[in-house]
Amino acid sequence: MAEATMTTQKGFLGWVEKTGNKLPDPVFIFFYLIAGLIAISVIASLSGASALHPAEVDPETGERVLIQAESLLSPANIQRLWVDMPTTFTHFHPLGYVLVVMLGAGVAERAGLFGTAMRAGVRNAPKALLTPVVVLVAMIGNLAADAAYVVLIPLAGVIFAAAGRHPIAGIAAAFAGVSGGFSANLLPGQLDALLFGITEASVETVFGDWSANIAGNWFFILAMTFVFLPVIWYVTDKQLEPKLGKYVAGEDAPADPEDSDRPLTNEESKGLKRAGLAALAVIALWVFMTVGPGTPLIDEAANPEARLNPFYKSLVAGFFILFLATAWAYGSATGSIKGHRDVVKMMSGAMEDLAYYLVLAFAAAHFVAMFAWSNLGLILAVHGAAGLQALDLPMPVLLGAIVIFAGFLNLFVGSASAKWALMAPVLVPMLILLGVSPETTTAAYRVGDSATNIITPLMVYFPLILIFCQRWQKDFGLGSLMAMMIPYSIGLMIAGLVLVMAWVGLDLPLGPGAEVFADPAAYGIIEDGAAN
Structure with a gap:
């Protein structure tokens, strides 16, 4: 492969590149934010910042409890920091969710299941449907995490070239599907476990126990898949490829086809069939435990809204078993x-x-925990909700603004979990106070987080995509890649905004048991005057 040659950008893209490159690693961004949070907590405590707790009442007076900002340098908080450090880390909700799901997904990736499934999905696609098939497999390939970038994107270039089409158009379409459609999928997966773990922690810091449903955005991400697919298809076939022109292989073209484009072996085909049967068996098992004798995944004694909570909570384990069973079935056939x-x-x-x-x-x-200890998250949420209520913005417009803000922040902080850990402690409680469910806020964030992935050089796979392009065109630079992906980013952002605003306007369920709006009383929130 050719060496990547970085070019210097000018204008807005140059500013993004230079500014982003000056930012420290996200780990240290959190440490710097903790230092700033400590200083702000001291100032807020000294100035008497406070708010009435929306969900707690003083049993003696019947009035809502007044919550005041607490200094993180108080003796109690200093003690809590050092004494509870192991607990603060191990009780971080996303940690358990992600580790469990990845135990299974990691086996599926290493056994070769993900790579073979993606190859099988695109290599025999009809020429007329080549672009949408590549894009759909790319979006589904997000379940495979790194494998989608490493296997599918270069494979798309090879397949486009074999079909007499420009290979860089194939790379662009696959990149837009994998990264621009980062949250779109047919099924919930690792990202859902990660994001809803943070959402759960953000709800609990203010309102107490709340169980996240990692299928809470299932219907929404399914719709995203079929909304984003035609956008990427159109940009690839009608805008990008005509500009690229007909590809003519030169001296810099690969001499031999990629090994990833080879036909499936008998063992791989047998493995995929076994994996399919294993997947059906796991699904059947979960259905049996939900509707069969004893219904272990249904709480028969709970009210109707909470009866399926055990099922939702079991989905993390369900995906672990699904990935593990399908990987083992595939690996036993192929010998991996x-x-x-x-x-x-x-x-x-x-x-x-x-x-x-x-x-x-x-x-x-520690940032999320210390934010909760300071009470600043609650205070900002209460006053922020009051301010937004005074503005009287239509809810679709408000959630659209969250999409745009998440997309802008994504230009500088690439990690989806890092951004959501920054935004969720304020946004999620604030919108609950306005009657918006945590699932809706999470869905709006994911749209913005996806759309700008493909235009920021801070995305960890951006240099790798550049190398894939240079494999076919040696003078292809960073500016070429960014310019190529901007139409995709704009199209996905517009489509995502329309989807979010229409979804909220029509009040459609985001997933099983997950509505757009939520009754604040369900979180223990007390309406003004109700406490007296």
């Missing part, structure tokens, strides 16, 4: 898994890949 020791080794490898995430989670967990 010869016994249980191989499975354990692959699980260990998956945990090694999460080393950086664990460091990031340590920093994020």
Whole structure:
């Protein structure tokens, strides 16, 4: 492969590149934010910042409890920081969710299931439907995390070239699907576990116990898939490829086809069939536990709204079993898994890949916890909700603004979990006070987080995509890549905004048991005057 040649950008893109490159690693961004949070908490405490708690009443007076800002340098908070540090880290909700799901997904990736499934999905696609098939597989490929970038994107270039089309158009379409459609999918997966873990923590810091449903955006991300697909298809076939012109292989073209484009072996085909049967068996097991004798995944004694809570909570374990069973079934056919020791080794490898995430989670967990200790999140949420209520903005417009803000912030902070850990502690409680469910706020964030992934050089895979392009065109630079992906980003942002605003306007369910609007009383919020 050719060496990547970075070019210097000018104008707005140059400012984004220079500013972003000056930012520290997200781990240290959290540490700096903690330092700033400590200073702000001291000032807020000294100035007497406060708010009436929306969900707590003094049993003696019947009045709502007054919550005051607390200094993080108070003896009690200093003691809490040092004494509870292990608990603060290990009780960070996203940590358990992500680790469990990745134990299974890591085996599926290392066994070769994800890579083979993506190859099978695109290599025999009809020429007329090549672009939409590549895009759809790319969006589904998000379940495979890194494998989608490493396997599918270069493979798309090879397949487009073999079909007589420009390979860089194939790379662009796959990149837009994998990264621009980062949240779009047919099924919930690792990202849902990660984001809803943070959402859950943000609700609990203000309103107490609340259980996240990682399928809470299922219907929404399914709709995103079929809204984003025609956008990427149109930009690829009608805008990008005509500008690229007909590809003529030159001296810089790869001499041999990629190994990733080879036909499936008999063992791989057999493995995919076994994996399909294993997937059906796991789904059948979960259906049986939900509707069969004893209904262990339904709380028969709970009220109708809460009866399915055990089922929703079980989905993290469900995806772990699904990935593990399908991977083992595939690996046993191909020989990539010869016994249980191989499975354990692959699980260990998956945990090694999460080393950086664990460091990031340590920093994020303490930022979220200390934000809660200071009471600043609650105070900002209460006053922010009052301010937004006074503006009387239509709810679709307000959520559209969240989409745009998340997209802008994504230009500088690439990590989806890092951004949501920054935004959720204020946004989620604030919008609950306005009657918006946590699932809706999470959905709006994901749209903005996806749309600008493909135009920021701070995205970790951006240099890799550049190298994939230079494999076919040696003079392809960073500016070429960014200019190529901007129409996709604009199209996805507009489509995502329309989707969010229409979804909220029509009040459609975001997932099983997840509505757009939520009765604040369900979170213990007391209406003005009700406490007396």
